[in-house]
Amino acid sequence: MEYLKLIGIVIIILGFAFKLDTIAVVVAAALATGLVSGMSIPHVLTILGKGFMDNRMVSLFFLTLPMIGVVESHGLKQAAVNGISKIKNLSAGKIFNLYLAIREITDAMGIALSGQVQFIRPLINPMAQAAASVKKTLTDKQVDLIKARAAATDNFGNFFSQNLFIASSGVLLMSSTMKSLGYTATPANIVLYSIPMAVITFLITAYYNRRFDKQFEV
Template identity: 50%
Template sequence: MELLRLIGVVIVVIGFIWKKDTIAVVVVAGIATGLVAGMSFMEILTILGKSFVTQRTATLFVLTLPVIGICERYGLKDKAVDLIRKAKNATSGMIISLYQAIRALAAAFSLRLGGHPQFVRPLVNPMAQAAAIAKYGELDEKTEDEVKGYSAAGENFGNFFAQNCFMGASGTLLIVTTLSAQNIQVNALQIAMMSIPIAVISVVVGVIHNYLFDRKLNARFKKKAEV
């Protein structure tokens, strides 16, 4: 019976494998777990409601989804293709690398660009997809998923490794507090200075990573053309 309470984990895993809507999968998993635990449906809804209210800042991205959906419905990707076609020699890897560098620089100065919902999904990914379409023609599902993954990775790498370059960043202050609690005396400036080489290395590695991705796409579509 105790193992049955893990049904929520199973639902999440299956939902992600089948590529179902993330929010819907998580909500269904939460409801199923609550029912198995003996909670009433109203108790589950109450907990979900309280969690939403107390963590509402984490769900602000939902407000951007209708706008993104409308833009995509009325030709966002087509416009991206037209724009990228005008830029000679642009590739998916180049676009993602450029965004990662900009993202890292912004994070170093604690400038919030919006992340996945506001930048990657509506702008970076369509432009990277458009570059691939302009160069190779229509993309298969595997290539589309890879471009999405590399676009998301550019956001993650750029933000994660560069944010501690800012002295007032929460991560920087957390490191200072943690080390001070262990009688290791450091200040925010020292942590920020030590974070700069890491941020630079992350951008260099990202550029190499995206360059190799472009080469992989070239080899893949060259092979398809020969067949």
């Protein structure tokens, strides 16, 4: 009878296979699993509601997507390109380095930029392309390289600086896990040892971004 509790997995597989409504499938799977486990419907609904309320902040990210689309359709990208094209001696690598510094500083302050959607695509990537195309016309391959470098720079900043904030979820998780295993690792210690990694990451990335610029020099 214990295997009946896995009925939720079967419902999800069948629902996705027949391309049914995702939310309806997940809720149906949760209800079925709860009922075969001996829970009442009010109890199952209470658990679902509590889970949603405890994790509702995660879904706030999606609210930014329509806003980014609206401002981009009203000329955000073109305004960024026009502004960059008027600045002399500004290269794609310098833009990436500036963004990386901002990324690490904001992470240290506990401010999550969610860079790929909100910054890289609508701002950093077109700004870098505009800076690189001041002296020469970019080829399709060079455009793709700039896109990839912009995304990589954001990933470097996010990965190596996400533990600079003492109250971040990653820092607290590592601290509690190490404590449960009998090791002393306070959040402050984790942040302290994360600072050198963030600095080294910035220096190495800045060096590679400088070398990246050389292929766009006339």
